[in-house]
Amino acid sequence: MDVVALEKTDVYQGRYRVERTLGAGGMGVVYLAEDVKLGRKVAIKQLRSDMTGNSAEARFRSEAQLLARLNHPNIVRLYDVLEEDHNIALVMELVEGVTLKEWMREHNATLAEKLDLLMQICQGLGKAHCLGIIHRDLKPENILVTNDGVAKITDFGIAKALDCDQQLTREDHIAGSVQAMSPEQLQGAPLDARSDLFSLGSIAYELLCGYKPFERGDKSALAFAQQITSKPHIPPQHAWPEIPKPLAALLDRLLAKRPEQRPESAERVFEALELVRKHGIDRNTLQYSETVTQLLIKPRKKRRLIGSTLAILTIVGAFVFWGWKTLTYLPSQYIAILPTQINGVVQGGDMEILMRTMVRQALSSAPSQLKSSALVSYTPEKNVSYEEQLRKLQNKGVTDALLARLDCMQLRCNIELQRIKPSDSEIRQQASFVFLSDKIQEAQYTISNSAVRLFSKNYRKKPNASSKMDPEDYSRYLVVLSKTDSDQIVGPADLKVLEELIGKYPANTNLYSSYTKVVLKIWGATNDSQLLTKTLGILTSAEGMGADKTALLEAKLAIKSVSQDRQGFESILAKIEAQGHPSAHLLTQFARHQYIHGDYKQSLAFSKEATALNPSFNNYYYIVINELALANYDSARKILKKMINMYPERWKAHNILGVIELETGNLDSAENVLTSIPEALRDPITKSNLGTVYFLQGKYELALQVYLEILNSTPNNLRMITQTAETYLMLSNVESAQTHFQKVINLTENSTFLKDRQFRAEALAYLSMTPASIALIKDLLREAPESTYVKHTAAQVYALAEEWQSANYHLEDLISKGMTKEWFTLPAFQQLCLQPQTSQVVRESICH
Known part of the structure; x- marks a missing residue:
């Protein structure tokens, strides 16, 4: 039974006739069908054929098992489960109506109708909670409203039974939709029923006030998640100025950041809404009367428990939330x-x-x-x-x-x-x-x-426990640490020392922080993704060894910031942000992450924001490299001169200045700047840039010598392999060039890094894999339309494909940004000098 088969009108398993598709989501497709045996319409939710696999199937089976336990008028019912091979489908109650999201948009409802819906949601939610089930993705899209006004909760796909240990999501990934999550869910903390009550509060706020409690705007999912975890919601009185205090207090309690500040159960929320619904609405005006507050403060005897709760909501609720935030707020x-x-x-x-x-x-x-x-x-x-x-x-x-x-x-x-x-x-x-x-x-x-x-x-915080080393080991540790605190070169031998020490002293937090620093230094020169994976494994193993958890999270974040795992990065960032870390620290990490993935404009914006809060060398550095990637050479030079004046022996700044001189054609100046760096302190990146100077000067043998020296110590360095291949081309050694381009293709097969794919596009073009090369470069141009590096590769790819007009277009753009003829000496570019489609601007700029 597959999706294609379900779209036919045959009767399956002697019972269900599919009529048409109702809709589709991230994991499943929903069909309208007829239960031939019972003569009723049903909805069949089937796992998409491209989602088959252990995790997807497990989620579907989990949803079926949970729904089988839930028999309530305010929860969509499960009738049957269909399985064949690895295909699975759920036969469910057909709800003739709309989602709550659509209902809010299409109905001009009275306050009484809104409260009735919320009370029904509370009843359905209360039933699930009584059975130990938390929904985890409660939002208007997952609540159906029938044509008769009955609310039904649906989509228990990521729901979780509190008595089960379900492993349906991988590490560092948080299931659910950001807008439906509680702060503790976004932080990956253990959940209970009160997590759903936060989501219920978001629904109630939007339904009653007409706005969402948190402004999304054009914020990224990460920025929005940070707002939910750390920023207060919009006060209900701002969204609905006439909202009475008891109801506003109830919303404030539901949207409290900490679970213990929220109502204790969905039943308690139902009782509060019921009391307001019965006694707090003037039936002529549909507005709250002034007696509501008095009613809640002095309840009838049979409502004593409810009244006490709502009196607290009214008088203390807002103070508890806002007062607690004020009293516990610590300036950064x-x-x-x-x-x-x-x-x-x-x-x-x-x-x-x-x-x-x-x-x-x-x-x-x-x-x-x-x-x-x-x-x-x-x-x-x-x-x-x-x-x-x-x-x-x-x-x-x-x-x-x-x-x-x-x-x-x-x-x-x-x-x-x-x-x-x-x-x-x-x-x-x-x-x-x-x-x-x-x-x-x-x-x-x-x-x-x-x-x-x-x-x-x-x-x-609680003091870190000391983890003493032998004196000799401690001296070895300090020697490595002294390198990381300076511009000295670190390498595998230093990592080996730290790994040995971590094995002997697994609870020593400082060892993990130092190990991460060394790894990042080495990664910057080698782009060795396996080293990042190994480091994450070491940091994860340390979690149960007594090392400081916050320090381990920071180390993980640093590694994730340069990795391909964007979801993992955002998950850890949210956890750290929730612990109250100063924003400049987080902005720097996010800027680095965006730069690694080629979003230079976004990275530049975050770098500038971080620098405004904390004008450190690292923050200035990220501004410069983003300006450089965007070909804003004058802006980059201005900041670099300031950095070099402030930090004359921070050679990283000198290296970037050399790159700017190199890219703008000032080759002699570039050589002088780069050779001013002491030879013992020239890392592979500095050496690579110096090799590029020799290449652009036409000193191909000297450039090749530099590149091969670097490859000897970092054999999988993609930049070096590519530049070595290009140098072999200039030396007419086509066979060696092709060997190196093939190695690039092998190493980048599964990479998602923009720079890796850029090297891959060039290698594909030189090995005559034209369709794949052009398809890839088009993707890169969409992802990083302002990157001069991507445009340079694109011009090369199109030239090799003999698409002269496209190559000419990108060359004109690069020339207008200040790139000089030395950058276009490769044979692929020089072919344009023989083509009639080439513009005069390009001819005058690149042709000898």
Whole structure:
């Protein structure tokens, strides 16, 4: 039995004759059919043929099992289950009517009719809850209203029985529609019946007030989810100025962020609505009378329990919600670490370097132990006074600075910690103690915990448990950590050290954070997606080992931000945001995620918003690379000059400046900028850019030497493989070029990354797979219409396909943005010089 068969009029299983299709959803198709045996119309909901699989089938079977337990006039009934092979269909009650969403749009209903519908929904929902079933996707589209005005809840596809442990959704994916979810459901927390009551509150708000409780506008699903989890709903009085206090209070209670603030059951909501429906409507005006509030405050004896509940709703409800939010609100703290000052002599060769690394790590871990707090990346300029540093921090939006001063004499060090407000340079809190330099591991935990105690108790979380390492292991850890805190190159050997330490000390939170930093550094140079998968596995394994859960979530978010799993990223981001993390921190992560996926305009907007809140090096960096991707070279140069003045030894800024000079044809300037970076600090990206300079200068042998050197250490680096193939073409070594292009195709077969698919489109074109190449480049142009990189690839693809007009179109656009002739030396581009369709602008710009 498949979809095609169901559309025929044959009688199936001797009983059901399908007449026509009623509609289709994400998983199923619904048909109108006749039950020949009983002579009645039914609706058959069948699993779509392209959705067959264990998860989809499990959801359908789960819905059938739950509906079989539900026999209530306000829930759509299940009559039968049809199965054949892997096909499954549910035979259900046919509801002749419309969805509540359509009903609200098409009916000018009285208040009494609206309350009647809400009471019916409460009754159906109450029946499900009594049987331990939560719906999880309650919304107007999943409530049917018959022509006689009866409300029926439907679509229990993702409903869950509280006594079952259903695994119907994968990790980091939250089932349901965002607009129908409670805050705890969006955060992936355990659910109970009160989650459905939040969804019921959204329905009631829209039905009664004519508006949704949260403004969606043009917000993304992620931004909308964040609003539901962290922002208050629109006060009902704003949407319906005449709404009486008891009903407004009821809506406020239903839409409370925390489950315990909502009514205890659907039955209690029904009783409240029933009381209002019977006694609170003036039948002539259909408006609430002034007696409603008095009735709720002083109820009749038989309504004592209901009255008490509604009196609380009326008098205390709004205060509990708004007052709780006000009393527990913690202003965001942006914390910077000032350079550690060491006076005297520390015994040991590299001991002073390790001491500085230890102190910085201890202070840097403090914000993770504070609520609503984030660490601000800060590297001071050389020869800048202490006062000037604080002024710059204030301009960066930093609210607190932590400073450590050490006075050491051989093995003994006295440390003084200060919490300073950059706005007035005053010391708000300070602490001091003595430690021995050969006991620096113990000192790290003491420093970290002492730094946390410099802040108000309201901000402090439960202290992290210490996970002590052997002294030799701790020294190895500090050596790796000192690399991640600087521009030194890290590699697989550093990861191996951290993996070994994680195996020995699985509860040590700092090890996971450091491991993530090293992975991201390596990934930036190699694009090794397997490394990301491995890291996520390590972080997931750590969840039951005693490591700090918030720190693990932050590490996961950092990895997800550069991965292909957009749903997983948004899920973790929502969980972190719900914990009160400062918005600048989250905006930076989101900007990085959008950039990785090629949405440069969106990434630029988030980067600018993050920089306005926290003008750190990283936030400026994301502005620059997005401006660069959009060919806004002047804007990028202006910001880079500012960054280099502020951070003269942050070589990443020099590297990007070299790229700008390279892309605008200033090859000698590009070479000077890139070679100004110390050779020992040139990562694969810097070397790659230098190789591109040699390529554009026509020094193909030198460029090939650079590319092959990089490939020797990162053999799956797609950019390097592609650029190596292009270099072989310029050296007339077609066979080697084709070998490298084939490797690109093999490595990108299942990738969803925009850049990976860009390399794939070029490789397909060079291997004469023209239809596939053109189809892919069209998709990329739709996804990233402003990207100069995609347009450059598109011009190349169309030239190889001999679609000269399309190639000419993209070349003209690139030339207008300032791309010079050096970028068009490949044979594919030079073919245009021989074509009559090529414009004069292109001829003058690219033809020798």
